[in-house]
Amino acid sequence: MAVTRLLPAWRRSRRTEPDRSDPFVAALVAALSPDRVRVDATERRLVAHDASIFGGGRAGPVVFPETVAEVQAVVRLAAEYDRALVPRGAGTGLAGGAIPLAGAVVVSTTRMNRLLSVDPVNRRAWVQPGMINLDLTRAVAAHGLHYAPDPSSQQACTIGGNVANNSGGPHCLAAGVTSQHVLAVEVVLPDGRVVVLGGEDPEPPGLDLRGVYVGSEGTLGITTAVLVRLTPDPPAVTTLLFGFDTVTDGAATVGAVIAAGIVPAALEMMDRRITRAVEEFAHAGYPTDVEAVLLVELDGPPGRVAAEAAAVERIARDHGAGYVRVAADDAERALLWKGRKNAFGAISRVKPDYYLHDTVVPRRRLVEVLEAVYRIAEAHDVIVMNVFHAGDGNLHPLLIYDAREPGAVERVHAAGAEIIEASLAAGGVLSGEHGIGVEKRDFMNLFFSDVDLEQQARVRSAFDPACRANPGKVLPAGHSCADIAALTAVPDGVWV
Amino acid sequence: MAVTRLLPAWRRSRRTEPDRSDPFVAALVAALSPDRVRVDATERRLVAHDASIFGGGRAGPVVFPETVAEVQAVVRLAAEYDRALVPRGAGTGLAGGAIPLAGAVVVSTTRMNRLLSVDPVNRRAWVQPGMINLDLTRAVAAHGLHYAPDPSSQQACTIGGNVANNSGGPHCLAAGVTSQHVLAVEVVLPDGRVVVLGGEDPEPPGLDLRGVYVGSEGTLGITTAVLVRLTPDPPAVTTLLFGFDTVTDGAATVGAVIAAGIVPAALEMMDRRITRAVEEFAHAGYPTDVEAVLLVELDGPPGRVAAEAAAVERIARDHGAGYVRVAADDAERALLWKGRKNAFGAISRVKPDYYLHDTVVPRRRLVEVLEAVYRIAEAHDVIVMNVFHAGDGNLHPLLIYDAREPGAVERVHAAGAEIIEASLAAGGVLSGEHGIGVEKRDFMNLFFSDVDLEQQARVRSAFDPACRANPGKVLPAGHSCADIAALTAVPDGVWV
Numbered sequence: 001m002a003v004t005r006l007l008p009a010w011r012r013s014r015r016t017e018p019d020r021s022d023p024f025v026a027a028l029v030a031a032l033s034p035d036r037v038r039v040d041a042t043e044r045r046l047v048a049h050d051a052s053i054f055g056g057g058r059a060g061p062v063v064f065p066e067t068v069a070e071v072q073a074v075v076r077l078a079a080e081y082d083r084a085l086v087p088r089g090a091g092t093g094l095a096g097g098a099i100p101l102a103g104a105v106v107v108s109t110t111r112m113n114r115l116l117s118v119d120p121v122n123r124r125a126w127v128q129p130g131m132i133n134l135d136l137t138r139a140v141a142a143h144g145l146h147y148a149p150d151p152s153s154q155q156a157c158t159i160g161g162n163v164a165n166n167s168g169g170p171h172c173l174a175a176g177v178t179s180q181h182v183l184a185v186e187v188v189l190p191d192g193r194v195v196v197l198g199g200e201d202p203e204p205p206g207l208d209l210r211g212v213y214v215g216s217e218g219t220l221g222i223t224t225a226v227l228v229r230l231t232p233d234p235p236a237v238t239t240l241l242f243g244f245d246t247v248t249d250g251a252a253t254v255g256a257v258i259a260a261g262i263v264p265a266a267l268e269m270m271d272r273r274i275t276r277a278v279e280e281f282a283h284a285g286y287p288t289d290v291e292a293v294l295l296v297e298l299d300g301p302p303g304r305v306a307a308e309a310a311a312v313e314r315i316a317r318d319h320g321a322g323y324v325r326v327a328a329d330d331a332e333r334a335l336l337w338k339g340r341k342n343a344f345g346a347i348s349r350v351k352p353d354y355y356l357h358d359t360v361v362p363r364r365r366l367v368e369v370l371e372a373v374y375r376i377a378e379a380h381d382v383i384v385m386n387v388f389h390a391g392d393g394n395l396h397p398l399l400i401y402d403a404r405e406p407g408a409v410e411r412v413h414a415a416g417a418e419i420i421e422a423s424l425a426a427g428g429v430l431s432g433e434h435g436i437g438v439e440k441r442d443f444m445n446l447f448f449s450d451v452d453l454e455q456q457a458r459v460r461s462a463f464d465p466a467c468r469a470n471p472g473k474v475l476p477a478g479h480s481c482a483d484i485a486a487l488t489a490v491p492d493g494v495w496v
Numbered sequence: 497m498a499v500t501r502l503l504p505a506w507r508r509s510r511r512t513e514p515d516r517s518d519p520f521v522a523a524l525v526a527a528l529s530p531d532r533v534r535v536d537a538t539e540r541r542l543v544a545h546d547a548s549i550f551g552g553g554r555a556g557p558v559v560f561p562e563t564v565a566e567v568q569a570v571v572r573l574a575a576e577y578d579r580a581l582v583p584r585g586a587g588t589g590l591a592g593g594a595i596p597l598a599g600a601v602v603v604s605t606t607r608m609n610r611l612l613s614v615d616p617v618n619r620r621a622w623v624q625p626g627m628i629n630l631d632l633t634r635a636v637a638a639h640g641l642h643y644a645p646d647p648s649s650q651q652a653c654t655i656g657g658n659v660a661n662n663s664g665g666p667h668c669l670a671a672g673v674t675s676q677h678v679l680a681v682e683v684v685l686p687d688g689r690v691v692v693l694g695g696e697d698p699e700p701p702g703l704d705l706r707g708v709y710v711g712s713e714g715t716l717g718i719t720t721a722v723l724v725r726l727t728p729d730p731p732a733v734t735t736l737l738f739g740f741d742t743v744t745d746g747a748a749t750v751g752a753v754i755a756a757g758i759v760p761a762a763l764e765m766m767d768r769r770i771t772r773a774v775e776e777f778a779h780a781g782y783p784t785d786v787e788a789v790l791l792v793e794l795d796g797p798p799g800r801v802a803a804e805a806a807a808v809e810r811i812a813r814d815h816g817a818g819y820v821r822v823a824a825d826d827a828e829r830a831l832l833w834k835g836r837k838n839a840f841g842a843i844s845r846v847k848p849d850y851y852l853h854d855t856v857v858p859r860r861r862l863v864e865v866l867e868a869v870y871r872i873a874e875a876h877d878v879i880v881m882n883v884f885h886a887g888d889g890n891l892h893p894l895l896i897y898d899a900r901e902p903g904a905v906e907r908v909h910a911a912g913a914e915i916i917e918a919s920l921a922a923g924g925v926l927s928g929e930h931g932i933g934v935e936k937r938d939f940m941n942l943f944f945s946d947v948d949l950e951q952q953a954r955v956r957s958a959f960d961p962a963c964r965a966n967p968g969k970v971l972p973a974g975h976s977c978a979d980i981a982a983l984t985a986v987p988d989g990v991w992v
Contacts, residue, residue, distance in 0.1 A: 121860060166699055177699055179707075193947045201856050201925035203662055203673055203711070205932050206940060206970060207952040211675075211707020215699070232757060261731060261797060301757060304800045360697050364617060429697035436701050444702060451689045455959070456703040462958035463951070474702060 031073035054096035089158030095437030129160025145230040148175035166215030168433030173391035184227035218470035234299030243290035243323025250292035267391030274385035281346035284339030361428035380415040394432035527569035550592035585657030591933030625656025641726040644671035662711030664929030669887035680723035714966035730795035739786035739819025746788035763887030770881035777842035780835030857924035876911040890928035
């Protein structure tokens, strides 16, 4: 007792649960309701990480607002008590963007998951940020519409998270990624004002702040509603699967299809290792004796789909496809996709943990960078499997490991960093669709000049001068809102 | 002599040409060369207006930099002497965006008109901002590529101006407007730093400042290079022309074509008046006894184009098209386009002046808004003709008048304001593709909330805290950089 009393107040509470009589917590409870402000250690530990391999998260109170007014109330209280805020959807992010640092308040959008309105004529819908991607597609299916971006996590990830990360997916080759499907965003700014960025028209007048918001990973404010574009279901769809003796042949087929003026709905490649793992897990009928499989989906009016399918098959055979399979019906189509969509589940049979990487390289340098990826993984004694959006050069090397093995995580991190450098050296890009988060924050200097980054920091400050919105993410050390230690008023240890 | 000496220095120079020994002008001359810094009244009068009906321009020195370093030098001198800057391409803008206010320095890009590099494999090119739109398409034609956005002014307008206004054109229905074709922009910021916004990848990591820059009308900096996306020439093209007894039938055809899942390359409508004027001028063979003509262009692989052309023809006939013409060859295609592309030239035979309006309305409300446009024009005793991008609801009412008639300009302005209000009341947008400039600046309040505009102003300030880049444009009075009088250190009268 005596010893504790000598410690400053915040020291005393180290490793204990924060007191609900903490005036900040009490104010949050008054603004929302007791059951929607969680401070217990278990709850906070649940939201201290995302689907990435990055740790270091330390959550403050976890709040569950249900209305724009409640989000405003939380944001204003955070401003009053000088706390950082992290919006959180389903926590499926792969770059650590939703990890709360240094006791930030976690603003969960799980209770804001409704479809607000649908305009089937103009193919638009207003949705709340916590709505799950696939639920949106299901909700508008009766109108013959769907929401086009389909991340592999679409059964779990939210529209708000998709906006934050400008998410892609297999069908984004022809359809475009999230930014092409978001017309407007309602946002509570870090000072509590509510702003609408963008508008009903795809090219609204004035400065287009919609574009800068999509992909900003929670650093500019908290999304409270999204106006999405809906896409008509295609009248006809065909799915084809090809097997090649070399990855080079598969990549050449991809290039030739696009050079022929055909833009498939999806163009996915998988290497031998991941194909075998998938086949053992999902039994989709994938060939296991080839070096690469290529999954091609074509959609549109029936006549066009038939003509393009014939052309794609011819091109693939010309480029050495020894295995050709054309889905005969919807059941077979679903089966072929089952293989691709279960790739990440399948690898758990190999090792318990994985790190899913994400870079983009010019299509013509795919093969060369893939070879570098295999070399790098081997040098670091890490198993690598490759599944990727071949059509746009978006690589997703899967580094597979067992975190319980001493040194495994460090080897994976080292290999990941070298893969980034190899991709950039080939004229590639830091991130395809998973965002920057904490994962790639300190690689931003490899990609942008200091002036470029400084200008990004200035624009961030125009939204969030006090650095309260997801600080410590995206912009690297040395730029504003990057230095967590300097940003938080919460003493280390209180929110363990 | 005695009288003049009593006047302050700047008073003495009223209505005379600024002295080249003015230290600011001398510094510009030292940084560039004497022939590339123009201060004579004629030269400055030439750049004091654009293609709009807005006056009030007053140019300071007109400079013609040739390199990024020279643009930097000009911008830094402007900062040192606290002068405003207006970048200027071809001056074909229709909203007054390039009009220099209060003696701003006019930075002409006409000497920065080169193609810097072409990457035909990845279909990209770096171009200087002063390159003319059509020159770019011609320069890459040998690669089977073209630059997709095709404003009606494409023979004169520049890529830099297209970026500033996020310009569209007839072929932007399927292809998308400028923002979809610009991957990166090199910009000299108002403090002289050089920044690259965006990157080779369509979805670069970090904050996407490319999106906010495209369409910012010179208010964020001066473009010195643009990375554009090039589009493969379509293997097949078909152009069809339909005539309808009512505008309603034409509009219903547009809706039905899009509902059928067909996205034509272009979908242009013209009313009876403009069709007659065009036919008398261009002799394109348009029918003159119909209420509306619809020009439809389809492109893509030959099989698809043929199938879609048959479908579009069937839909048009089902919706009452009494006149149907399918271009038999390229010569006939060119003739059909000649009518549409000469619409603005044709009307000079009716009256010497025109005001080309630009709003967007939801497609399903096209007919209703068109009827309102006719009523408004009649009430103000102004002739109106309509030519528009029907596919995306982008109206271009042409108000035709003779500026020499007393009160004509005022009546046109009054009608224009009512057309904006009618469009917005129908759920429309302030501007389709011509920008805000000075024309629609003070209508921005009808479209955006104060918080929305304030956030746009803050982002503008993150680029240009001193309000030196094209002040007085885009953002309405009451927001930063809107008040010209407070912004310029140039006393009224020096730069007449």
